[in-house]
Amino acid sequence: MEHKILGVIGGMGPKATSVFFDKVVEKTEAHKDQDHIDMVILNHATIPDRTSVILEKNEKMFITAIKKDIELLEAAKVDHIAIPCNTSHYFYEDLQKMTDIDIIHMVDETVKKIVETYGANCKVGIMATSGTISSGIYDKSATKFNIDLSVPNQTLQDQIMKIIYNDIKNDLTADTNEIEAIIHDFIFKQNCSCVILACTEFSCIKLSEEIQSYCIDAMDVLVERSIELSGKQLKSLQQNKSNAAII
Structure with missing residues (x-):
C-alpha cells in the first residue's frame, strides 16, 4: 500500500x-x-x-x-x-x-472493534465525559452496529467527570483503584462484556493488565x-x- x-x-x-x-x-x-x-x-x-x-x-x-x-x-x-x-x-x-x-x-471504529471481538448484541459499559454521554454519539453508533450500551447513572457519571477533569486533566494523576473499581462494577455487577474507555484522558493512566483485558480503549483503536x-x-x-x- x-x-x-x-x-x-x-x-x-x-x-x-x-x-x-x-x-x-x-x-x-x-x-x-x-x-x-x-x-x-x-x-x-x-x-x-x-x-x-x-x-x-x-x-x-x-x-x-x-x-x-x-x-x-x-x-x-x-x-x-x-x-x-x-x-x-x-x-x-x-x-x-x-x-x-x-x-x-473514532467512535464507529471503536464500536466495530467491539462487535468483531465480542459479537453483536453484547452489553458494553462506557466511561466518558458528560459531553460524550449527553451527545449520544456512542448510543448512535451502538444502535447502528447492534450492541447494548450501558450508560452510567448520574452519581457514577459525576465521579467519572471528577476523575477526568479534577485528576487527570488538572495534574495528570488519578487513583487507579477508583478507576478500576468502576470498570470492575461494569463487568461483574452489570454483566458487561467490556468497557469502552471513551475519553482519551484514560489512555494517559496505567491500569493493571487484568483490568485492561476488560477494556476497549478508543485511543488504541x-x-x-x-x-x-x-x-x-x-x-x-x-x-x-x-x-x-x-x-
Whole structure:
C-alpha cells in the first residue's frame, strides 16, 4: 500500500495527544526512521472545551475554531485526519463536510472493534465525559452496529467527570483503584462484556493488565486504524509487550 501522511488535530488534551503520538510510534512495525509514518500534528490546546460547548449549546464556537486546523492540514496535503478526542466526534458530520480529506471516525471504529471481538448484541459499559454521554454519539453508533450500551447513572457519571477533569486533566494523576473499581462494577455487577474507555484522558493512566483485558480503549483503536490507513503494518502483540517490558 502507498505510504500516506497522517494529519492529527490534537490538544484535546495535550497529554492525550502526546500519548497518541507515542502509541503510533510504538505500534508501527518499523526498523528505521523511514519506516515510520509521516505525521502533521496540531496541538490546538486553546480550542474550546468540547463538553462545555455541547452542554451549553454553543457548538458554533468549536466548529469555527477547528476550521483553521482543517485548512492547515489541507495545505499540508495530509491523506487522513485523526482527532484523538471522543467528545469532538459529536461534530463529525460538520467537520467532514469542511474537507475532502477523510476523517477517521473514532467512535464507529471503536464500536466495530467491539462487535468483531465480542459479537453483536453484547452489553458494553462506557466511561466518558458528560459531553460524550449527553451527545449520544456512542448510543448512535451502538444502535447502528447492534450492541447494548450501558450508560452510567448520574452519581457514577459525576465521579467519572471528577476523575477526568479534577485528576487527570488538572495534574495528570488519578487513583487507579477508583478507576478500576468502576470498570470492575461494569463487568461483574452489570454483566458487561467490556468497557469502552471513551475519553482519551484514560489512555494517559496505567491500569493493571487484568483490568485492561476488560477494556476497549478508543485511543488504541484510533491509533491502529491510523497506522493501517497510512499504509504501515501493526507491530505484533508480542512485540508490543516486549517493548512495554523494556520501557
